[in-house]
Structure formats: structure tokens, C-alpha cells
Amino acid sequence: MAKKTLKELLDERALKAEAADTASKVGDAESRNLTPDEFKTFNDLLGEVRALDEQIVQARAIEAFQAGRAQGFPGGGESGNRDTSAGDQRDMSGYNLNKALLAKVDGRALDGVEAEVQQMAEARAREDGIKLNGNGVVVLDEVLQKRGQTVTLQTANPGDQGGLLVPKQMQGVLGIMQANTFLDKVGARFMTGLSGDLVFPVQETTPVIQELTEIEEGDDTEVLFSSFEMKPQRRFTNVPISRQLLIQSSIDMQNFVITAIGVALSQKMNAEAVAHLLTIITSGNGNLISLGTNGDAIDYNDVVALEALIEGFDHLRGEAKYLTNSKVKAKLKTTQIFTGTNGVPVWGGDDVLNGYRAISSNIVPSNITKGTGTNLSALFLGIWSDFMVGLWGGTEYIIDHITLKKKAQLEITANAFWNMKAARAKSFAGIKDIVTTL
Known part of the structure; x- marks a missing residue:
């Protein structure tokens, strides 16, 4: 063949x-x-x-x-068992994002390490079918996060594989973005460095266990699968940066720029995830609990009912966590588990709710309207390993020195490429009509 x-x-x-x-x-x-x-x-x-x-x-x-x-990239060293060649050391220790962005502002072509990194990222984008602006700086996240084996403590002799020459202080935008999402805290499944369109199989049914006599013939039971596809989709944010800050070439200043962009993108990812969750918890899917025509206060029974819903779908087979906002958290911290007891609150002091960890994020809305009810909040319970977040390639930076020129600022538009999907809708249950007035 x-x-x-x-x-x-x-x-x-x-x-x-x-x-x-x-x-x-x-x-x-x-x-x-x-x-x-x-x-x-x-x-x-x-x-x-x-x-x-x-x-x-x-x-x-x-x-x-x-x-x-x-x-001269990783693996190209003289010794086959070395993970960091001379070229790799030059690339990783020499790349400067601020320098690359400044070159674009001044209308200069990238050169040296910055040009090589640009070529690598553009090649990956073509492979993934991602259309770039054509006038931006593109960086694969792994360039900023590269580590030699010494850095990751895989050798006994410090420096013997060049790891000390890698700048350990730098972080990539996608890593910062992930760390600043509630999705990372609840345990969503992040898949980074993806390439191309992906199709995932999802098991929808479980086999039926039969009790048979010694010679009785059994019936075949099928385990049915579905599938879903994930393609890279562009997401962007705009961040104002002063030219004076961009001139700074230190790692601290590069991290400042990258962190500002990463945090802004993380908020977009948070909001997108909540919108997706609100869509999949519906009465049609059977995973929505309604408190009232116009919303109502929440109690311990409602919190437990979410667990019962997921368990009833046979989907309580991973680590479940609750997700809500600070208003619901405050309400449940002042609500007794059972009326007339010793005052034990529904929301425990160690952020435990019904025996499961609970995460609070104000990206979860508190302005939902239902009937005549307004300013209602949402609460989710999910098996978050069934929430998939795919991250493709790296980050594209497009710099605009015109829009904010009167403020002596530059505007950086950062394009990242991701997609997200709940593999099983019934791994999530929720309430979205909670009255939180204390």
C-alpha cells in the first residue's frame, strides 16, 4: 500500500x-x-x-x-535525545511580541525570530482552513509557552538540555484566557493546539443487563452513538495600549499586553458558555426546573432536584459542580437547609452546595425576565467533563494606530479561534427564574 x-x-x-x-x-x-x-x-x-x-x-x-x-526547531539538535537545539534556544529566548507589534505600527517588515514565528503560525492557519487578516502578527501559543525538559523537571542535571535558556516567565494568551474562565474552575474539557475540523462520537445509551437461565438465549442490546462536529470560529477583542508601553521590550511588559488581551477574551468565552448553557436547559430536554410563573425564591429542595434530574438521565457519572452568580450565592448562604433547624445554610462556608463544589461568576445572568418577574438569576448543575472547549492555532494581533490617535493610544484587535459544545445536553440541568431579593 x-x-x-x-x-x-x-x-x-x-x-x-x-x-x-x-x-x-x-x-x-x-x-x-x-x-x-x-x-x-x-x-x-x-x-x-x-x-x-x-x-x-x-x-x-x-x-x-x-x-x-x-x-533548527525542536528535535533538530546534534544529539537525538536533546529536546532543545541551538535554533530552538534562539527562537524561544529571542521572540518579542512587543517588537513584532511595533514593527507593524511603523510599517516595517518582520525580521529575524519574529519573522520565523510568523511563518510557522501562518502555515498552521492555512492547514486549519483559518483565514487571517493578512496584516497582523500571528503567534502560536506554544511559542510563548515552550519549555525545555529541564524546566519541566524531566532531567536530573539542570541545564543539560538547554531548558534554562527558555524564558519561563512568558505565558500565551490562550493559557491566560483558560485560567480566567469559570470553565477551567468547573472542570470543562479544554482541547488545545487543535488542527482542522473534528468529529466526536458520543455514547447515548447504555447496554441492558439481562438476567438469564443457564441455557436461555439473550437478546442483543445496542449501544447507540451520536456525533457532533467542532470547527474553529473566530472570536476577537479590542484592547487600547499606549505606544510608550509597546516600546518596552521586557518580559514583564510583554506579559502585561498578553494578559490584558487574554483576560478580555476569557470574558467573551465565559459569556458564550453561559449563553450555550441557557440554550440547552429547556423543558423540551427535560433538564429545566421552573420555580414559578413569574419566578420564585430558591430552597434546598430545588438545589437537590437538579441533581435528581441529571441522575435520572444516567448522566451523573463524573464530577458534578454547581455554577451560579453572587446573588444566588448570597441568597443560599442566608437560607436554611430545612426550616426550623439550627440555621445550617444551603450554601456551605467552604463553597459546597448539596455535597458538590459550587462556583460563582457574575457572568451568569441576574437580569432574566419571566412573566412579570424581572432581575431573575440562573443556577446550573453539570458534569463539566462533557462540556468541550476546542482551541485552534494561536492568536492573531492586528494593530490600529489611527482610531485612538487623539489619545496617543494604539488599539490591538486580538483574534482567537475556538468553539465549544456540550457533548450531552442532559449532563446539565438548571433553573433560570430565581428571585434573589434578600
Whole structure:
């Protein structure tokens, strides 16, 4: 069998994934489950997609290694067991984001390390089908987060693999963004460094256990799967920066710029996640609890009812956590678990709610309207490992020195590429009509 190129593998995977998606929807028009033969067709195609995924991972690794040896990137050192070549040391210790941004302001072409990093990122974007502005600075997050093995404590002799030459203080925008989202705190599943469109299988049913006599024939029970696709989608934020700050080349000042952008993007990700959660908790999905026509106060029974909903769907099979805002938190900290008891609050002092950890974020809305009720709040309980967040490539920075010129400021537009999806809607339950007046 002739060896296939990475492009051929990616093209074949796209065709197989599309065929699997089509096969999974055969019964949709008739509102029925797949027949055994139809499911076998779908399952076979899914198996082919997984096999191609393994080949693609292998092809990418080989391609990256060969490219590294040619260009002086990681893996291209004189010794095969060294993870940091001379070129890698130069790249990682020499890259300066502020310098690259300033070159764009002054209309100068990037050169040196900054030009090499730009070429790497643009190549990844083309591979992922991401369209860039064409006049920005593009940085793969791993460039700012690169570590030698010494840095990660994988060797016994400090410095023997060049790790000390890597600037450990730098962070990438995507890492800062993740750290500043409530999604990271609740345990959502982040997948970074993705490439291309992805199709994920999701198990929807469990096998039925049968009790049989010694010679009784058993019935086959199918385990049904669905699938969902994730594609990179552009998200952006605008951050004002002074030219004087951009002139600073220290790691502290680079981190200041990156952190400002990362925190701004994290708020967009938080808001997008909440909007998605509000959409999937519906009476149609059976995972919404309504407190009243116009909303109502919440008590311990309502909190426990969310757990019962998820457990009833057989989806309480991971670490569950509650998510709400500070108003609901304050209300539950002044509400007794049971009326007439010793005053134990529903929301415990160690941020435990009904035995599960509870996270508070004011991105969760407190201005919901229902009937005549206003300023209502939401509360979610979820198996957050079923909430998938995909991050592609790196970050594109486009700098504008015109819009804010009267304030002697520059405006940086940062484009990041992500998508998110709840793999199982019924892994989440919620309430969105909570009256929080104390």
C-alpha cells in the first residue's frame, strides 16, 4: 500500500467523517432509531475515521520532526535525545511580541525570530482552513509557552538540555484566557493546539443487563452513538495600549499586553458558555426546573432536584459542580437547609452546595425576565467533563494606530479561534427564574 501524504489523509478523513454524519442521520426523517445494519454502517465509518486520526497524528509528528531538523526547531539538535537545539534556544529566548507589534505600527517588515514565528503560525492557519487578516502578527501559543525538559523537571542535571535558556516567565494568551474562565474552575474539557475540523462520537445509551437461565438465549442490546462536529470560529477583542508601553521590550511588559488581551477574551468565552448553557436547559430536554410563573425564591429542595434530574438521565457519572452568580450565592448562604433547624445554610462556608463544589461568576445572568418577574438569576448543575472547549492555532494581533490617535493610544484587535459544545445536553440541568431579593 502506497504511503499517503498528510493532505491525502486529511482529505480522506473529511470524506469519511461526512459519510459517517450522513449515516447517523438516516432515521431522522422518519423519527426512528437506526436499524442494526444502518448502525453497523455508521460504526464502520466511525472506525475508519478513528484509524485515519491515528495516521494523521503520526504523519503530523513525522512532518514536524523533519521540518524541525531542516529549520533548527525542536528535535533538530546534534544529539537525538536533546529536546532543545541551538535554533530552538534562539527562537524561544529571542521572540518579542512587543517588537513584532511595533514593527507593524511603523510599517516595517518582520525580521529575524519574529519573522520565523510568523511563518510557522501562518502555515498552521492555512492547514486549519483559518483565514487571517493578512496584516497582523500571528503567534502560536506554544511559542510563548515552550519549555525545555529541564524546566519541566524531566532531567536530573539542570541545564543539560538547554531548558534554562527558555524564558519561563512568558505565558500565551490562550493559557491566560483558560485560567480566567469559570470553565477551567468547573472542570470543562479544554482541547488545545487543535488542527482542522473534528468529529466526536458520543455514547447515548447504555447496554441492558439481562438476567438469564443457564441455557436461555439473550437478546442483543445496542449501544447507540451520536456525533457532533467542532470547527474553529473566530472570536476577537479590542484592547487600547499606549505606544510608550509597546516600546518596552521586557518580559514583564510583554506579559502585561498578553494578559490584558487574554483576560478580555476569557470574558467573551465565559459569556458564550453561559449563553450555550441557557440554550440547552429547556423543558423540551427535560433538564429545566421552573420555580414559578413569574419566578420564585430558591430552597434546598430545588438545589437537590437538579441533581435528581441529571441522575435520572444516567448522566451523573463524573464530577458534578454547581455554577451560579453572587446573588444566588448570597441568597443560599442566608437560607436554611430545612426550616426550623439550627440555621445550617444551603450554601456551605467552604463553597459546597448539596455535597458538590459550587462556583460563582457574575457572568451568569441576574437580569432574566419571566412573566412579570424581572432581575431573575440562573443556577446550573453539570458534569463539566462533557462540556468541550476546542482551541485552534494561536492568536492573531492586528494593530490600529489611527482610531485612538487623539489619545496617543494604539488599539490591538486580538483574534482567537475556538468553539465549544456540550457533548450531552442532559449532563446539565438548571433553573433560570430565581428571585434573589434578600
